[in-house]
Amino acid sequence: MEFLRRGGWRGATTDHDWSSARRALHAAAALRPRSKSPFACTDEHISPDALRAARSTADPLFDDALDADRIDDTCDAVASCAGGASYAPPVLAALVAALAHPPAWVDWDQVRVGQDVFARYLPACTATLYHLSLVGGFSAERIARVVASTGYLNGNGRDVLARILETATFLAHVTEPGGLRPHRPGWTAALRVRLLHCRVRRRLRRSCAWDARAWDEPINAAQLAVTQLAFSAMVLSGVQLLAGAPLPQAQQDGYLHLWRYIGWLLGIPDEHNACVSARTAQAHLESHLSYLIEPGPIGMGVAHAVLALRLPSGEPEARFAQRVHVCRAFIGDDLADSLRLPRPRRARDIFLGRIELRLLSAYSQLCTLPVLGQVLLRVHRWGLRLLAARSTRFGFPLRREPLIEHMARASECPFIAG
Numbered sequence: 001m002e003f004l005r006r007g008g009w010r011g012a013t014t015d016h017d018w019s020s021a022r023r024a025l026h027a028a029a030a031l032r033p034r035s036k037s038p039f040a041c042t043d044e045h046i047s048p049d050a051l052r053a054a055r056s057t058a059d060p061l062f063d064d065a066l067d068a069d070r071i072d073d074t075c076d077a078v079a080s081c082a083g084g085a086s087y088a089p090p091v092l093a094a095l096v097a098a099l100a101h102p103p104a105w106v107d108w109d110q111v112r113v114g115q116d117v118f119a120r121y122l123p124a125c126t127a128t129l130y131h132l133s134l135v136g137g138f139s140a141e142r143i144a145r146v147v148a149s150t151g152y153l154n155g156n157g158r159d160v161l162a163r164i165l166e167t168a169t170f171l172a173h174v175t176e177p178g179g180l181r182p183h184r185p186g187w188t189a190a191l192r193v194r195l196l197h198c199r200v201r202r203r204l205r206r207s208c209a210w211d212a213r214a215w216d217e218p219i220n221a222a223q224l225a226v227t228q229l230a231f232s233a234m235v236l237s238g239v240q241l242l243a244g245a246p247l248p249q250a251q252q253d254g255y256l257h258l259w260r261y262i263g264w265l266l267g268i269p270d271e272h273n274a275c276v277s278a279r280t281a282q283a284h285l286e287s288h289l290s291y292l293i294e295p296g297p298i299g300m301g302v303a304h305a306v307l308a309l310r311l312p313s314g315e316p317e318a319r320f321a322q323r324v325h326v327c328r329a330f331i332g333d334d335l336a337d338s339l340r341l342p343r344p345r346r347a348r349d350i351f352l353g354r355i356e357l358r359l360l361s362a363y364s365q366l367c368t369l370p371v372l373g374q375v376l377l378r379v380h381r382w383g384l385r386l387l388a389a390r391s392t393r394f395g396f397p398l399r400r401e402p403l404i405e406h407m408a409r410a411s412e413c414p415f416i417a418g
């Protein structure tokens with residue numbers, strides 16, 4: 001990756017060095033098994049008691065509303081609540097109405113800056129989300145276990161692709177200028193995802209195959225917070241890696257602020273919403289990673305499925321080894337080895353992987369140029385709008401039952417018929 005560092009755009013040197021976010025993931029992975037945290041603890045880090053509490057806290061307001069209103073898995077509750085329909089579930093409708101009043105700290109100009117950052121550096125952001133946040137994130141076995149329960153990301157290739165495209169659509173909506181204003185598509189999308197998370201949680205809790213004492217509450221506050229940091233801090237670290245220097249401070253701040261607001265909409269408790277500053281984000285990331293990073297068999301399976309994008313026929317996609325090569329540049333060899341990702345051997349795969357990295361890096365550097373960067377921002381925004389417009393499946397009904405084979409104690413559960 002030396003090429004990436006040498007050729008980089010030279011931004012202001014006082015900007016936060018986000019490579020620490022990537023290094024935190026590498027450090028957390030390298031020290032397994034371990035008895036103590038690999039990070040020095042500061043006032044900004046989360047205390048062990050607060051971390052423990054976050055692992056058993058989910059989203060009580062929304063979770064309870066689902067039961068109180070007897071909302072089933074097919075009803076588009078957010079649309080009926082937001083649209084003020086007479087048949088809207090009353091408890092959820094009150095919560096949705098409250099979320100239409102953003103907190104006083106929301107600065108719409110900063111949100112807009114953050115949305116522009118994502119659109120401007122789109123290839124670097126999406127490459128980082130895929131290789132670093134998503135694949136690297138599956139070294140958190142507790143998170144992988146939840147995701148695997150719905151079978152999307154470890155199903156056949158079409159399902160994996162559909163899930164990735166749906167998340168891309170979500171991102172297209174929340175990064176559209178004005179899209180996060182109350183009742184606009186990005187705002188609605190965030191609430192739909194929050195409700196979808198509640199539905200997954202409810203299914204897992206009810207299935208009795210979920211051992212909350214061993215695996216924590218599914219989609220708990222700590223897991224939500226670290227995933228929010230994977231979408232924000234980790235992405236800034238990937239853009240820095242590819243562009244060769246940190247983004248200007250105002251852009252970093254805007255991008256973090258965007259995710260602070262999205263995190264608020266998704267129900268992350270204020271004390272765990274770390275996108276307030278680079279320092280807090282880094283400290284919280286380290287606190288969460290030191291507990292969560294623990295590669296295991298479920299995460300390995302999901303990471304392979306995501307990189308292989310297996311075809312419906314079961315055949316792995318031809319570019320698997322090339323993707324692994326790129327992925328190793330992001331997550332490091334230690335973590336890639338613990339996820340049992342193969343080391344690409346064929347010269348062709350290594351060559352194509354290198355070319356892909358260089359093109360990504362060169363393109364990301366072009367995105368930093370003042371005039372060309374603005375042009376590319378518009379081109380990328382056009383692509384994002386096309387994606388958002390073509391998404392006919394954006395209602396987020398939860399279409400799948402959790403896959404029983406991924407739940408260790410399923411066979412003991414008398415209520416799961418299979």
Ligand code: HEM
Nearest residue numbers: 143146147150152163166167170193200219223224227228
């Ligand atoms: C900031 C945090 C998060 C964001 C922005 C987010 C985003 C999303 C989006 C956009 C979807 C819809 C995808 C689709 O319909 O296919 C989704 C679904 C889902 N999410 Fe999250 N998510 C977050 C945190 C988490 C966490 C921490 C977990 C697990 C521990 C999780 C587990 C799931 C599951 C199981 C689904 C449903 C089915 C699936 O696609 O696998 N999410 N999330």
